Amino acid sequence: MTRRIVCHCEHGFDAQLPDEIDISEDSAGRASILDGSFLSFDCERCGDTLRPEFDLLLRDKDSDAVIYLVPEVDRDRFLFGSYSVPEGPTVVVGFAELRERIRVLEADWETQAVEVLKYQILRRAGSASDIKVYFDRSVGDQLEFHVHGLRNGEIGVVRISQSAYQSAVGDLERLRSTEPYKTLFELPYPSIHKLEIEPESHD
16 A cells, blocks of 8 residues: 655655555564564655554464554544444554564463553553553563653563463453453453553552
8 A cells, every 4th residue: 555654854755555464474574563663764855764653454363363553643533432443353552562462472471461460560650641561571481561651761671470470361250340451351452551540559
């Protein structure tokens, strides 16, 4: 699909961009999403690297996952119901969430259990409006999460044991019928980043 891309220097150009990708067959596409180079372009006028986000349908036949990417700039429109998405795929918003979902799939973790752990981290850290938590990788028998927004330019690192993860997995059936988890798990966008989270009280 041809898309018009306009740099901040006001130089515009047309680029051929995919509207669908199967990462089980496109290893280069998978790698470029994970390393942040996917859909990156150098402006011919000023030389800046542009990383535009457009709607993208992603398939992974290895895990049977079908994911629809909503651009980060359209987050509020999507959350308030004025941005339409196709029925069926689960939704992620922005490339950071897309990268995280691929990493969760690669590690073979249960997505809902990962969101439970992220919710617990966020409650300890602060509100979801200014702090974001993403699963990053597995380190031995631990899950490593990166916390963005605690301080300018700094990323916090939190590691959670596999036993805590297994506890979250075992508790999913109960959590699915209780708030805020019922809302958190609601399709098509099962994510803590749609919740207003109150920090834990330390009284």
